[in-house]
Amino acid sequence: MKKKSIKNIVIFIVVFLFTSYISLILVVSNRNYLFIEKIFKNINSYFNSIIINNMYDVKKISANVIDTKTKLLQEENNTLKELVDLKTNNKNIIVSEVTNHVSKNWFNSIYISNGTSSNINKNDAVINSDGVIGFVSKTTNSISEVDLITNVSSNNMISVLIDDEAFISGMISDYDEKEKLFVVTDVMYNDMSLTNKDVFLSGFIKSSHKGLYVGKVVKEEVSNYGLNKTLWVKSNVNFDDLLYVLVIGE
Amino acid sequence: MVITCIFLLISVFLEGIFLNIFKDITPFFVLAVILISSLDKENNKKYYILLLITGIIYDLLYTNALFIHAYIFVLIGYLLNKKEIKSNNVFKLVGNYFFCLIIYTLLMILFTFTYTKYTLNIIFNILFNGIIINLFYLLIIYIIYKLIGNRFKKKSY
Numbered sequence: 001m002k003k004k005s006i007k008n009i010v011i012f013i014v015v016f017l018f019t020s021y022i023s024l025i026l027v028v029s030n031r032n033y034l035f036i037e038k039i040f041k042n043i044n045s046y047f048n049s050i051i052i053n054n055m056y057d058v059k060k061i062s063a064n065v066i067d068t069k070t071k072l073l074q075e076e077n078n079t080l081k082e083l084v085d086l087k088t089n090n091k092n093i094i095v096s097e098v099t100n101h102v103s104k105n106w107f108n109s110i111y112i113s114n115g116t117s118s119n120i121n122k123n124d125a126v127i128n129s130d131g132v133i134g135f136v137s138k139t140t141n142s143i144s145e146v147d148l149i150t151n152v153s154s155n156n157m158i159s160v161l162i163d164d165e166a167f168i169s170g171m172i173s174d175y176d177e178k179e180k181l182f183v184v185t186d187v188m189y190n191d192m193s194l195t196n197k198d199v200f201l202s203g204f205i206k207s208s209h210k211g212l213y214v215g216k217v218v219k220e221e222v223s224n225y226g227l228n229k230t231l232w233v234k235s236n237v238n239f240d241d242l243l244y245v246l247v248i249g250e
Numbered sequence: 251m252v253i254t255c256i257f258l259l260i261s262v263f264l265e266g267i268f269l270n271i272f273k274d275i276t277p278f279f280v281l282a283v284i285l286i287s288s289l290d291k292e293n294n295k296k297y298y299i300l301l302l303i304t305g306i307i308y309d310l311l312y313t314n315a316l317f318i319h320a321y322i323f324v325l326i327g328y329l330l331n332k333k334e335i336k337s338n339n340v341f342k343l344v345g346n347y348f349f350c351l352i353i354y355t356l357l358m359i360l361f362t363f364t365y366t367k368y369t370l371n372i373i374f375n376i377l378f379n380g381i382i383i384n385l386f387y388l389l390i391i392y393i394i395y396k397l398i399g400n401r402f403k404k405k406s407y
Contacts, residue, residue: 015321020361023315027365040310047263048270055271101269102312105276105376106362109314145314151366177369241273
């Protein structure tokens, strides 16, 4: 009897380690979806999309309005840029709906209802009217997976600029879940107070990210023996209530 | 077994739909079905295969990691099949349900802590934000199983 229970425990541990290893590789690696995954995720996205569209009819209309308005503003912006001899902006902006929240708790990611057929690519930024939400990590023909910006860590820091005039750079290296604040480190120290300054993506990784609003500095502290500053940035995005998002393509 | 299969599938899809409607609440409907179906005395290899397939479908639909839920559902099914845990009493069922939730949460944290950050606040929210709805679902499943059980008497679920 005792032998049997020891055997069960050993099996439990071995299978646990094996499953952890496989799942870790599947989640962390830069892979594409398997064929069967695509089928299931597309089915799920399709049904959720129908439900959302029926449930939030008004919001669907508002999403269409946003879409049209975005295009109009973009065209207007381009016309104005042409007038002052600036390069036109051909960013591909897609309004998409969030179709899966299940993996938000455990994987810090969401799924949206557009994919490569809408010109969405890996690393495209995803925003809403309040700021940056995350980046596209995987994409299929009709759905994409978005890693939320709240999952930032010292292993995958995000480069930002503080204050659109002074262009002070820093790195978002952590997210304080309790206070709901982003921690920006490696900010070159200067005497100027940065509280209440706006924080934007720098666009060092992808030029289309440049200038996307992240949040406002609410707290600052001198760190590294006076060499650097650490900032705490408040984002207005409600990560618990994401329904429609904008994907910023090239 | 067929009824369990149908309920598991419904619960898997319901969890996805539910989270799109109430985004702050984490439903644990599949665990409720596993708990109630574990009361059946005739659970065998087929039951574990069913849990394994349910877990794989769950991962294919909602997550990025293919075998996490398959493992967790089979393990919880196995633990609930222990004679010492099995009970028809409603209060003990609720207790067992909390036991399932804790096991599930602990295992999910163990599986995902390398790439997901957790705080006590998050864990507390996951476990208790939807506790009333989860218990309500458990109760509904329990009543339905009881009704079906009475109608077909000795037939297996």
